[in-house]
Amino acid sequence: MFKLMLIEDDTTLFEEIQERLTQWSYDVSGVTNFNHVFQEFTAIKPDLVIIDIQLPKYDGFHWCRMIRNHSNVPIVFLSSRDHPTDMVMSMQLGADDFIQKPFYFDVLIAKIQAILRRVYNYNAEDIELKTWCGALIDYQKNTVTNDAGTIDLTKNEIFILKLLVEHKNQIVSRDDLIISLWDDQRFVSDNTLTVNVNRLRKRLEQLGLGRFIETKMGQGYIAMEETNTL
The missing domain is CATH 3.40.50.2300 (Response regulator)
Structure with a gap:
């Protein structure tokens, strides 16, 4: 219960x-x-x-x-x-x-x-660790860690990050995120998702990762994978 x-x-x-x-x-x-x-x-x-x-x-x-x-x-x-x-x-x-x-x-x-x-x-099912842009995501502890330190995420934030990282370098639509998070988009303000993603991005900025969550206007969001550049 x-x-x-x-x-x-x-x-x-x-x-x-x-x-x-x-x-x-x-x-x-x-x-x-x-x-x-x-x-x-x-x-x-x-x-x-x-x-x-x-x-x-x-x-x-x-x-x-x-x-x-x-x-x-x-x-x-x-x-x-x-x-x-x-x-x-x-x-x-x-x-x-x-x-x-x-x-x-x-x-x-x-x-x-x-x-x-x-x-x-x-949380019961997803106890494995994931790596993304040189950071370690712990889905059991709701944390993200890299050389800059460790941040704690809320349930919504870690879930959004999980969905985006699982489809990294691909656009995840706003509707898909809303339905995955709240089941029925009829009861959710579109602004609710925006606030949650912005808060996630702000937290990730503490580790220098905020820029890897990109907004695709009119489409959704995408988690970019860091690549080595000259």
Whole structure:
């Protein structure tokens, strides 16, 4: 049974979501003290976190940042705020998805299932190491290492990198990436993919690899393989 942590201060909504998710055999925990969300996160050790933006004391961005500094657990924002910058901010902080309230429960469960299937089944099967542009990609630890050091990637970032590297020197379409990441592109903003790829590229720049992920306008993205040049 997967453990989910629902960080939501609306008691009625929390109880409704908890009841529905429990019917799907998920173990759902809430927050007892919104001043100590991170401490409760470390105690619960959830497999996935669902978090609102507007919360007592500190907002969801604050807690997402704290969680992401210590864990790569999947994070889904669930918020009534509809400004595009909120979605962009959540993705930049390392969230895996953003769902706007009001929402259809079928959409929420579909996204949760897709993330859990991708993250945990994927990690169980893909424990091998890959090399790319002189770097070592560890799909089990979600890390990339070269002479410049080691970076940690989120689940979305490592999955995007895996798809691109598996088809290196070939264009992977935006639609193929969206469907592979989120199963159904109808529920995903095109900007969500852009933010995730840009964040991946920015992380790779720490190792001098950002330039090897190229954008092909109107087509998709391509992971170039480094070649020796004079």
